[in-house]
Amino acid sequence: xxxxxxxxxxxxxxxxxxxxxxxxxxxxxxxxxxxxxxxxxxxxxxxxxxxxxxxxxxxxxxxxxxxxxxxxxxxxxxxxxxxxxxxxxxxxxxxxxxxxxxxxxxxxxxxxxxxxxxxxxxxxxxxxxxxxxxxxxxx
Numbered sequence: 001x002x003x004x005x006x007x008x009x010x011x012x013x014x015x016x017x018x019x020x021x022x023x024x025x026x027x028x029x030x031x032x033x034x035x036x037x038x039x040x041x042x043x044x045x046x047x048x049x050x051x052x053x054x055x056x057x058x059x060x061x062x063x064x065x066x067x068x069x070x071x072x073x074x075x076x077x078x079x080x081x082x083x084x085x086x087x088x089x090x091x092x093x094x095x096x097x098x099x100x101x102x103x104x105x106x107x108x109x110x111x112x113x114x115x116x117x118x119x120x121x122x123x124x125x126x127x128x129x130x131x132x133x134x135x136x137x138x139x
Contacts, residue, residue, distance in 0.1 A: 006129070013121050013130040020117040021110060029106045034059055034069055036110060039078060039103040042095035049082065049094035078102055 022033040031039075041058045042049060050058065056066035070093045073079040078099035082092045095103070122131040 009127055009130045010133070013127050013134070016121055016127075017114065017117040021113050024109055024113040025106060028109050029102070031102065031106055032069075034061060034065075035073060035078075036103070036106055038066075038069060038073065038093070039095060039099055040107070042079065042093060043100055043103045045095075047094075048100075049092040052091050052093055055093050073099065 018033065021036075025031045025033055025036050029036075037059045038055060041055060045054075052066060052070065053063065055070070056063050059066065059069075061069065070079060070081065073093070074081065076098075077096060079093050079095055082094050083090070118131050118135065121127045
């Protein structure tokens with residue numbers, strides 16, 4: 001029962017924070033939360049790219065969803081697709097210079113909104129322990 005209650009509080013915290021992040025990124029930068037996370041993973045990935053399957057796992061999307069997301073990023077000029085040299089069946093998503101710029105522009109918003117959302121949630125006695133656990137895990 002204790003685990004279930006703690007998990008429920010963590011899910012509430014997650015939902016609140018995700019909602020704040022998604023609204024701020026879309027409103028201020030025209031980027032969805034999954035798109036931001038994909039750009040972040042690509043920006044820090046080897047040679048600025050990841051295989052589509054690796055990207056899907058990194059951002060928590062299924063293959064179909066990550067393909068649609070990558071198509072949106074490509075249409076915006078933020079990524080390109082590239083074939084794997086070793087295995088022509090493998091497809092990489094590669095960040096472009098414009099994608100790096102967009103990531104650099106959006107990262108301060110993401111960080112500020114994340115901190116503010118966690119600070120706000122810490123004011124709720126029901127969520128304080130979950131916020132403490134999240135912040136303790138990153139120390």
